[in-house]
Amino acid sequence: MIRKTCLALACASFGLASGAYAADSIKVGMMTTLSGPGAGLGIDIRDGFNLAVKHLGGKLGGVPAEVIVADDAQNPETAKQITERFIKRDKVDVATGVVFSNIMLAVGPAFFGSETFYISANAGPSQYAGAECNPYFFNVAWQNDNLHEAMGKHVQDKAYRKVVLLAPNYPAGKDALAGFKRFYKGEVAEEIYTKLGQLDYAAEIAQVRAAGADALYIFLPGGMGINFVKQYAQSGMTKKTPLFAPGFSGDEDVVKAVGPAMEGVFNTSHWYREMDNPANQRFVADFQKDFGRLPTLYASQGYDAALLIDAAVKAAGGKVADKAAFRKALETVKAPSTRGDYRFGNNHYPVQAYYLREVVKQADGSVSNRYVGKVMDGHADAYAKDCRM
Amino acid sequence: MLYLILEQALNGLQYGLMLFLLAAGLTLVFGIMDLINLAHGSLYMIGAFLTAAFFQALQSFFPALLLAILATAAIGVILERLLYRRLQGMNHLSQVLATFALILIANETIKIIFGAQPLMIGMPASLSGAVELVADELYYPAYRLLIIGVGLTVALGLYLLVNRTRVGMWMRAGASNPQMAAVMGVRIKPMFTFVFALGAALCALAGALLGPLLAVSVGMGESILIPAFEVIVIGGIGSMRGALVGALLVGMIDTVGRLVLTFGLKLVVASGTAATLGPTLASMMVSLLMVGVLFFRPQGLFPARG
Numbered sequence: 102m103i104r105k106t107c108l109a110l111a112c113a114s115f116g117l118a119s120g121a122y123a124a125d126s127i128k129v130g131m132m133t134t135l136s137g138p139g140a141g142l143g144i145d146i147r148d149g150f151n152l153a154v155k156h157l158g159g160k161l162g163g164v165p166a167e168v169i170v171a172d173d174a175q176n177p178e179t180a181k182q183i184t185e186r187f188i189k190r191d192k193v194d195v196a197t198g199v200v201f202s203n204i205m206l207a208v209g210p211a212f213f214g215s216e217t218f219y220i221s222a223n224a225g226p227s228q229y230a231g232a233e234c235n236p237y238f239f240n241v242a243w244q245n246d247n248l249h250e251a252m253g254k255h256v257q258d259k260a261y262r263k264v265v266l267l268a269p270n271y272p273a274g275k276d277a278l279a280g281f282k283r284f285y286k287g288e289v290a291e292e293i294y295t296k297l298g299q300l301d302y303a304a305e306i307a308q309v310r311a312a313g314a315d316a317l318y319i320f321l322p323g324g325m326g327i328n329f330v331k332q333y334a335q336s337g338m339t340k341k342t343p344l345f346a347p348g349f350s351g352d353e354d355v356v357k358a359v360g361p362a363m364e365g366v367f368n369t370s371h372w373y374r375e376m377d378n379p380a381n382q383r384f385v386a387d388f389q390k391d392f393g394r395l396p397t398l399y400a401s402q403g404y405d406a407a408l409l410i411d412a413a414v415k416a417a418g419g420k421v422a423d424k425a426a427f428r429k430a431l432e433t434v435k436a437p438s439t440r441g442d443y444r445f446g447n448n449h450y451p452v453q454a455y456y457l458r459e460v461v462k463q464a465d466g467s468v469s470n471r472y473v474g475k476v477m478d479g480h481a482d483a484y485a486k487d488c489r490m
Numbered sequence: 491m492l493y494l495i496l497e498q499a500l501n502g503l504q505y506g507l508m509l510f511l512l513a514a515g516l517t518l519v520f521g522i523m524d525l526i527n528l529a530h531g532s533l534y535m536i537g538a539f540l541t542a543a544f545f546q547a548l549q550s551f552f553p554a555l556l557l558a559i560l561a562t563a564a565i566g567v568i569l570e571r572l573l574y575r576r577l578q579g580m581n582h583l584s585q586v587l588a589t590f591a592l593i594l595i596a597n598e599t600i601k602i603i604f605g606a607q608p609l610m611i612g613m614p615a616s617l618s619g620a621v622e623l624v625a626d627e628l629y630y631p632a633y634r635l636l637i638i639g640v641g642l643t644v645a646l647g648l649y650l651l652v653n654r655t656r657v658g659m660w661m662r663a664g665a666s667n668p669q670m671a672a673v674m675g676v677r678i679k680p681m682f683t684f685v686f687a688l689g690a691a692l693c694a695l696a697g698a699l700l701g702p703l704l705a706v707s708v709g710m711g712e713s714i715l716i717p718a719f720e721v722i723v724i725g726g727i728g729s730m731r732g733a734l735v736g737a738l739l740v741g742m743i744d745t746v747g748r749l750v751l752t753f754g755l756k757l758v759v760a761s762g763t764a765a766t767l768g769p770t771l772a773s774m775m776v777s778l779l780m781v782g783v784l785f786f787r788p789q790g791l792f793p794a795r796g
Contacts, residue, residue: 135606136601136606136708136709137606137707137708137709138608138705138707140606140607140608140707141607141608144606144607172606270766270769270770275766292761292762292765293752293765294765294766294768294769295769296769296773298713300704300705301505301703301704303501303504303505303631303634303745304498304501304745304748304749307494307497307498307501307749308494308749310494310497310629311491311493311494324608324705324707327608327705328703328704328705331703332631332703334618335613335618335619335620335631335632335633336620336629336630336631337619337620337629337631358610358705
């Protein structure tokens with residue numbers, strides 16, 4: 102009995118001791134989608150994150166960083182197994198990378214239960230922004246609704262009066278359309294939900310045609326969006342019913358895949374390439390140099406996630422194991438970022454500006470995004486008021 | 491509304507014909523060789539990737555398509571000689587295991603050669619627009635019309651091959667009673683190789699045609715395999731006619747069902763609920779049809795073995 106108590110005390114003091122000293126390295130578990138139709142998103146997040154770590158000399162917050170990369174293949178079961186491995190075997194200090202909200206909701210409880218910090222570089226489900234918010238969850242990108250809210254406001258401001266909405270039938274799809282409708286007050290002629298991962302949209306395009314609306318808003322991440330926009334252009338509908346999208350379906354990955362047919366598509370994002378700040382200029386230039394392609398908003402989010410971790414580790418004096426200090430640092434630190442200033446709300450989701458971009462023909466004949474203007478400033482999400490932590 | 495239904499019928503026809511190309515090979519191999527080939531979808535993926543590769547080299551769609559079909563058929567011949575011949579006569583569980591392993595091998599190999607990101611095949615520029623079928627009312631993408639045309643031509647060709655030629659007679663004999671056919675002097679082994687290569691070529695054709703429409707990606711074969719199996723269960727294993735009817739049924743139900751169910755539900759429940767419930771129910775419809783067929787006609791609608 103006494104021996105057991107001693108052992109426990111020894112362990113406890115050891116635990117405290119290791120917390121008190123600065124860590125000699127920081128382990129990041131990067132689980133993201135690297136294969137299948139959503140692969141492009143995860144690859145950009147990973148590349149953006151790694152570029153930041155490279156810029157920081159292989160360190161995060163001054164301590165050597167080890168980034169463990171795993172592919173969830175957009176499969177919640179695979180994701181759960183990797184999460185177990187991250188927590189039990191690799192004992193990561195911080196995890197990041199999940200692209201899809203259904204996967205985030207499947208693995209969140211395991212991270213929170215084991216008190217592992219999770220810095221989301223993409224998925225921003227409404228659940229974790231509201232009643233189920235968690236001290237261990239931070240989102241460095243946006244809440245799922247935000248980009249759609251910005252586009253809802255733009256379409257409203259431009260006086261389109263009858264729109265068709267289209268999204269996949271999964272948590273972020275519902276968040277998306279709810280977000281759009283929060284700021285759009287006109288008539289919704291048709292609300293179409295598709296299977297997640299669907300690749301052929303002939304049936305949906307026919308429905309859009311029949312609805313006779315004056316605008317179409319889609320939320321279809323990854324390969325889904327690429328296929329839809331391609332097929333929409335082929336159906337000859339682009340002129341009749343113009344297409345509006347969140348930045349996800351109007352970014353460089355989609356533009357590159359679809360080509361000139363993308364010209365004229367408006368999309369909203371919290372980041373644009375021409376943004377004038379030192380972090381962004383270094384990021385854009387080196388991303389193109391290292392990877393030979395234009396960066397997307399996903400890449401900027403991966404980059405910003407690494408910059409946030411870096412700043413927070415520094416602010417906590419390198420003591421990642423001291424959970425309270427590290428959390429305080431994450432909540433309050435002013436990290437540099439590619440999108441300029443942002444801060445966290447009470448639910449650990451960003452409060453920031455949202456911008457309008459348009460896909461246009463560039464001087465060299467290629468098509469890519471151009472900054473149009475600011476849609477919202479200092480915008481927080483609609484769920485923060487339900488968060489008690 | 492009429493034109494919407496008409497357009498959806500065309501979409502259903504196009505999807506059904508693509509399913510037919512896949513199901514035809516699957517049903518022949520299953521019916522004639524008594525072999526469950528889970529890796530059938532992998533041949534579809536290989537065909538699509540080869541088309542993408544040849545397209546990148548030649549920058550021209552139709553030659554790339556032809557080369558890919560020939561190359562996939564050749565891969566089919568090699569696979570049949572090396573592997574499937576040995577699997578024949580084993581129990582179905584062993585076949586399932588071996589061909590499942592083949593799926594994993596094919597996926598990893600493709601990933602190593604082409605990378606994990608989806609590839610794009612450019613569409614012939616002349617076919618990338620929409621055709622006006624009914625003035626101002628019904629437009630339809632030219633490329634999808636081409637797919638329908640090719641699908642119908644292949645269906646007719648297969649029908650003639652199976653029902654009007656000597657090879658077709660052997661195939662039908664092999665499907666209904668392989669032992670008897672062998673005794674009657676049909677050279678079963680070369681015929682099996684031919685059947686397998688034909689199945690592979692049809693897969694490649696489907697993969698190549700769908701490539702410019704969808705994205706060519708690792709694992710694309712698995713998602714199409716389930717509807718292909720549903721088609722042959724509904725149509726009757728080993729029956730070409732069954733495969734065609736089954737494929738068109740599945741294509742129509744999947745495409746038209748999504749629209750009609752959502753529309754119908756809107757009359758009964760709130761439109762938000764209908765929008766969510768409709769697609770879910772529609773994707774169950776095909777499975778329900780299969781259950782119904784299995785219950786009332788366990789041999790399928792057009793059984794090959796009387």
